[in-house]
Amino acid sequence: xxxxxxxxxxxxxxxxxxxxxxxxxxxxxxxxxxxxxxxxxxxxxxxxxxxxxxxxxxxxxxxxxxxxxxxxxxxxxxxxxxxxxxxxxxxxxxxxxxxxxx
Numbered sequence: 001x002x003x004x005x006x007x008x009x010x011x012x013x014x015x016x017x018x019x020x021x022x023x024x025x026x027x028x029x030x031x032x033x034x035x036x037x038x039x040x041x042x043x044x045x046x047x048x049x050x051x052x053x054x055x056x057x058x059x060x061x062x063x064x065x066x067x068x069x070x071x072x073x074x075x076x077x078x079x080x081x082x083x084x085x086x087x088x089x090x091x092x093x094x095x096x097x098x099x100x101x102x
Contacts, residue, residue, distance in 0.1 A: 002095040007087055015077055019070045019090055025049065030066030049093055057085045 009020040031046040033039050039051035046065035053060045059074035059082045070090060074082055 002092075002097075004095060005091050005093055007090060010083070010087070012078055012083070015075065016071055016073050017078055017083060017086065019072065019086070021068045021070065021090060023094075024068045025065050025070075026067065028067050030064055032062065032064040034062050045093075049089070052089050052093070053086060056089055057082050060086070 006022040007019055008022055009018075011018045025045040031042070031044060031050075033047065033050035033054075036051055036054045039047040039054070041047075046063070049065065049070065050063035053063055053072060057074070059076060059079070060072055061075045062073040064071040072086055
């Protein structure tokens with residue numbers, strides 16, 4: 001159950017990776033989070049996504065979501081493994097069963 005999000009583009013500039021998705025997660029005003037504690041005061045999709053990224057990828061220290069773009073910062077820069085983990089979480093954000101994740 002749930003539909004996979006398609007990542008249309010990924011751009012890495014220094015410590016920041018921008019992920020352009022085919023699905024809007026919130027309005028254009030955007031929401032930002034710097035820790036798991038920041039995500040606990042909200043139940044929005046960006047807060048839930050940020051929490052998942054903080055808990056999955058140790059390097060992530062900031063998440064900003066505006067519309068269909070997620071801007072994710074990794075302290076010390078990005079490794080291929082960290083980028084892959086973030087992409088997996090973004091693609092499968094709305095997928096509810098492990099057997100359906102890609």
